[in-house]
Amino acid sequence: MSVRPMRGLRSAAIRAWLDHDLRSQAARALRRVPDRPRQIVRERLPAWAQRWVQRTRSYLIEPLDPRLLEPLATEPPERLADARFLTDELLPGLGLGGVDRGLYPPELLPYWDRGVLSIQFPNQFGPYLAALTRLDVVSYLELGVAYGGSFAATVELLRRFGLRRALAADLDPSMLWLYAACRPEVTLASVDSHTPAFGELLREHSPFDLVLIDADHSEAGVRADFEAVRPHARMIAFHDIAELNFPDVAKVWSELREQYADEYEFREFVEQYPGHRQHLGIGLAIRREPAGA
Numbered sequence: 001m002s003v004r005p006m007r008g009l010r011s012a013a014i015r016a017w018l019d020h021d022l023r024s025q026a027a028r029a030l031r032r033v034p035d036r037p038r039q040i041v042r043e044r045l046p047a048w049a050q051r052w053v054q055r056t057r058s059y060l061i062e063p064l065d066p067r068l069l070e071p072l073a074t075e076p077p078e079r080l081a082d083a084r085f086l087t088d089e090l091l092p093g094l095g096l097g098g099v100d101r102g103l104y105p106p107e108l109l110p111y112w113d114r115g116v117l118s119i120q121f122p123n124q125f126g127p128y129l130a131a132l133t134r135l136d137v138v139s140y141l142e143l144g145v146a147y148g149g150s151f152a153a154t155v156e157l158l159r160r161f162g163l164r165r166a167l168a169a170d171l172d173p174s175m176l177w178l179y180a181a182c183r184p185e186v187t188l189a190s191v192d193s194h195t196p197a198f199g200e201l202l203r204e205h206s207p208f209d210l211v212l213i214d215a216d217h218s219e220a221g222v223r224a225d226f227e228a229v230r231p232h233a234r235m236i237a238f239h240d241i242a243e244l245n246f247p248d249v250a251k252v253w254s255e256l257r258e259q260y261a262d263e264y265e266f267r268e269f270v271e272q273y274p275g276h277r278q279h280l281g282i283g284l285a286i287r288r289e290p291a292g293a
């Protein structure tokens with residue numbers, strides 16, 4: 001039996017829901033709630049109620065809208081491999097996110113709290129993505145996806161360069177449910193990376209050409225995530241290697257650079273916006289080919 005009519009029906013239902021004014025009104029109202037009441041909700045509600053609020057938000061009100069990613073499907077490949085184009089035009093246009101507005105320099109604020117809500121600086125993420133287009137990434141895991149914007153942008157871009165499957169792992173990856181519903185090659189996993197379930201997940205889905213670690217930012221957390229994914233990945237990226245608020249990530253990154261100098265080539269994407277505090281930063285460890293390979 002053909003499944004096409006079901007797919008067509010499902011996408012039509014999704015499009016209708018995304019366009020429904022009730023949903024956009026609710027999303028707008030939610031965005032207007034000031035920080036203080038948000039904090040009270042976070043502090044006072046029991047864990048089950050917080051989960052319910054988050055689920056309602058991500059399922060009914062603010063799932064990532066796959067249509068926001070259309071430029072990644074339509075731009076010619078040579079533009080998508082161009083770091084300057086990604087940095088100056090495409091990534092800001094897709095939209096930036098994160099709870100802290102102070103993270104972004106003034107020139108990026110018009111793009112903040114919009115679109116796909118990717119928590120990245122375009123001048124780091126652009127050159128990083130452009131480099132990935134030349135590194136034969138067929139399988140991808142992002143550990144720690146938050147709103148899903150960076151994950152979906154990475155997947156949509158790399159699909160144009162041969163990506164075949166992708167896994168989004170997070171304590172709660174539900175913002176991506178709608179995107180995953182439109183992309184059969186994408187799997188979502190609700191998992192704590194510090195539990196045996198993560199090891200099982202890795203065994204089930206590996207090998208990966210690329211894993212991005214952007215989850216628990218403590219020293220022990222980053223190390224444990226690196227050790228967990230290391231046997232399963234050819235390349236391992238770390239987010240926040242230059243982030244002043246997460247010095248542990250920088251510490252682990254520089255230790256790994258020394259410890260594994262023979263095994264990996266290390267690249268850094270840490271450009272900053274002039275006059276702004278030092279933030280974020282992406283490190284990429286690429287496993288060296290064995291001699292004679």
Ligand SMILES: C[S@@+](CC[C@H](N)C(=O)[O-])C[C@H]1O[C@@H](n2cnc3c(N)ncnc32)[C@H](O)[C@@H]1O
Nearest residue numbers: 118119144145146150170171192193214215216
């Ligand atoms: C900084 S956000 C990720 C941002 C995202 N990569 C981006 O660029 O937009 C960190 C995410 O890691 C998740 N996380 C934290 N600890 C985790 C753990 N132990 N296992 C899985 N996910 C975790 C959080 O739920 C959160 O969504």
